[in-house]
Amino acid sequence: MTVTSGRLLQLLSLLQTRRDWPGEELARRLEVSRRTIRRDVERLRELGYPVQATTGPDGGYRLEAGTAMPPLLLDDDEAVAIAVGLRTAAGAFVDGIEETSLRALVKLEQVLPAHLRRRVTALNEATATLAPSAGPTVDPETLTIIAGACRDHECLRFAYRAKDGVESRRVVEPHSLVNTGNRWYFVAWDCDRDAWRTFRLDRLERPTAAGRRFQPRQLPGGDPAAFVARNLSGSAPRHEARVTLRASKAEVALRSPWAASQCEPIDAVSCEYRASDSSIEWLALRLAMIGVDFEVHEPAVLREECGRLAERLAAAGAA
Template sequence: MTDTPARLLTLLSLLQTPREWPGSELAERLRVSSRTIRRDIERLRDLGYPVQAGKGVLGGYRLAAGTAMPPLLLDDEEAVAIAVGLRTAAGHAVDGIEESSVRALAKLVQVLPARLRHRVAAIEAATVPLLFGDGPGIDPEDLALLASAVAAHERVRFGYRAGDGAESSRRVEPHRLVCTGHRWYLVGWDRDRADWRLFRVDRLDAPERTGVRFEPRELPGGDAAAYVAEKLAGRDRPYRAVVTVHAPADEVARRLGRVAGEVEPLDGHSCRLQTGGAGSMEWLALRLAMLGCEFEVHEPPELAAYLRALGARASRAAG
């Protein structure tokens, strides 16, 4: 193999498999001399790939973990597998990785060949995930498109169905995508209304990039997650609670996530929690029960009554 760039890519693909490669085997595979392999290894190191060499007769080369993430070289099967996994994570809001999944999916979709896009679409069409929770389904292609538009500062247009069923056409400068755990929201500047707006992604119809760039605007407060939490407060989320939780404040905040509400430490072992809005009393009770620690409800009385009834049913079921 005399083409140096092609040889380096092939060598990198071999080294990215989890094993150690003797120099003689690499030379045989690439049909070059061991001296050429050593030079190519140095080229990869200069590019930032941490290639380690083992000592002794049986020693070989392997790609080790470095201080930075170098570009990965994927074959067709690997690219399809990663794309399918990212689409699943992004479309169904896997807790903790949903936003990262969308960013990675947007990058991968941009460079994925058409033949592989068809394979990814075929796999998705042939499978049905079994989901838990009350979140609506999201088309990962829409998320990837919106994420790409956010990164490129490019206007988008789409049809939108409001909560009351009213339909409209929107031209938006997308700012950020925010996931609340079971729903995705787009924060953007609505050009026709000359104001910031919040859009539920599952209510978007046929979003598309326009190719028109824009100068990013300053979001009030600067924090897209806080903006979404503020807008959602009281909107389809009327249920709130004041609770004493017998666990450290930082642990309670970590378990409940970014939309927990206000957590005030009382001492090193308990805290006062004022929850964020919830869409139903059942969901609020479930979130509190899943904390895995003791707690007392101060407000509202309806929540305390619901938990008593739920506890009684659970006791009868266990008895």
């Protein structure tokens, strides 16, 4: 029954755009009797969506938070906003959320109408400017193409620039994407070399689905993250910073709320701040961003980096 199912979807959509809906209005919008609305609501409830109702004048229906996610019915703008948000989230280094963001993004982009896709890429370029990050960034386009190929077991072709700078064309059976810290790796079976390889995403260009499907192979060891870690052999060491800020924790919270959660109060005019990152430059900048005077206890390289940064800024300031 295409009409009934469609109406149910419409009803769900209406219930998501506003909180309270009198049955009368729903009936008018969906062009059915109020009796049918009651029945539709009953159906939604049967499907597990918690629709609450209140009686009396000003009563109506309301979709509440339940135990499972109902299908999200988004309008164009909202879809675009979500896509943009996910792109930045997937591209950023936000411990533990990237892979999932990516999966959601792939799902969304699969069905994203073309005109919306154009808006997303346009907006994404515009916003990239304002979301600085340390180190080489990865194009969200690349990410979604590869993630999609992994999901759909589709062969992939791309250009790769090895560590020594040598360029080559690859054809692979994609297996998975792995995110460590702020870098993306791509685990795949290299068809030409007949072997498993890991590729760094920022060295990879113009990925395109080759169209051919394949039977997934078993990755030795099973866990792609472990596989990448093994092949990485200890690059990207993390730096653990311990710093005293010359301000109370409350002051820090006021100026830079994002830093407060890693602050331990010492006394009324200072607190200890801890942070870790694989990039010393970024670590130094984060400290500078807090906006209060500070003193670096460790590591020494961070102190040096602060000095370098100071020189650069001093030079700029003196000009």
